[in-house]
Amino acid sequence: MDGMADIEYIDDLAQIRPDDLEGLCAGWRKPLSGAGLLKVLQGSDRVWLARDRLAVVGFINAISDGCLMAFVPLLEVRASHHGLRIGSTLVRKMMHTYRDFYGIDLLCDPSLCPFYERFGMSRVAGMVYRNRDAAMLVFRSEDSAR
Numbered sequence: 850m851d852g853m854a855d856i857e858y859i860d861d862l863a864q865i866r867p868d869d870l871e872g873l874c875a876g877w878r879k880p881l882s883g884a885g886l887l888k889v890l891q892g893s894d895r896v897w898l899a900r901d902r903l904a905v906v907g908f909i910n911a912i913s914d915g916c917l918m919a920f921v922p923l924l925e926v927r928a929s930h931h932g933l934r935i936g937s938t939l940v941r942k943m944m945h946t947y948r949d950f951y952g953i954d955l956l957c958d959p960s961l962c963p964f965y966e967r968f969g970m971s972r973v974a975g976m977v978y979r980n981r982d983a984a985m986l987v988f989r990s991e992d993s994a995r
């Protein structure tokens with residue numbers, strides 16, 4: 850599939866509805882609903898989306914202090930659109946926006962480190978805290994009771 854020519858990149862949510870985002874986090878143990886994901890993206894400082902004629906096919910979001918650091922919570926491309934450079938394009942757009950900042954941080958599984966190293970990122974140790982009972986409203990309703 851030559852999908853690249855059909856992909857449009859946008860950086861606002863004005864035309865985005867919950868249905869456009871449904872199924873984007875399909876690989877998650879507890880997937881976000883479309884409405885939940887829209888809430889997450891609306892609360893982010895910046896968001897970049899890739900869409901074709903039918904749907905949003907990928908996105909990346911960022912949270913930042915506006916001058917020193919930016920953090921990237923999420924990057925997702927629909928499985929049907931993997932390998933079309935959509936993920937790389939989203940990362941590059943994000944990194945270009947923060948090119949004058951000191952740092953851009955994100956967490957990923959070890960298997961994804963080679964993907965991010967392509968953009969000059971380095972492996973570091975990190976710490977996280979997770980409240981497994983929190984933010985249940987953003988998950989799909991059929992999963993939130995688990």
Ligand SMILES: CC(C)(COP(=O)(O)OP(=O)(O)OC[C@H]1O[C@@H](n2cnc3c(N)ncnc32)[C@H](O)[C@@H]1OP(=O)(O)O)[C@@H](O)C(=O)NCCC(=O)NCCS
Pocket residue numbers: 876923924925926927930931932933934935936937938956957958960961962963964
């Ligand atoms: C990781 C992800 C965003 C990559 O998006 P994508 O659009 O399929 O990737 P691209 O087409 O831009 O890939 C560019 C290159 O990176 C490589 N790559 C893609 N995913 C990779 C991975 N998981 N590990 C190592 N390399 C990877 C590709 O093989 C390609 O290599 P090539 O230039 O030699 O052909 C996508 O696979 C995805 O959404 N995965 C599920 C969610 C996820 O893991 N998100 C990241 C959370 S931190």
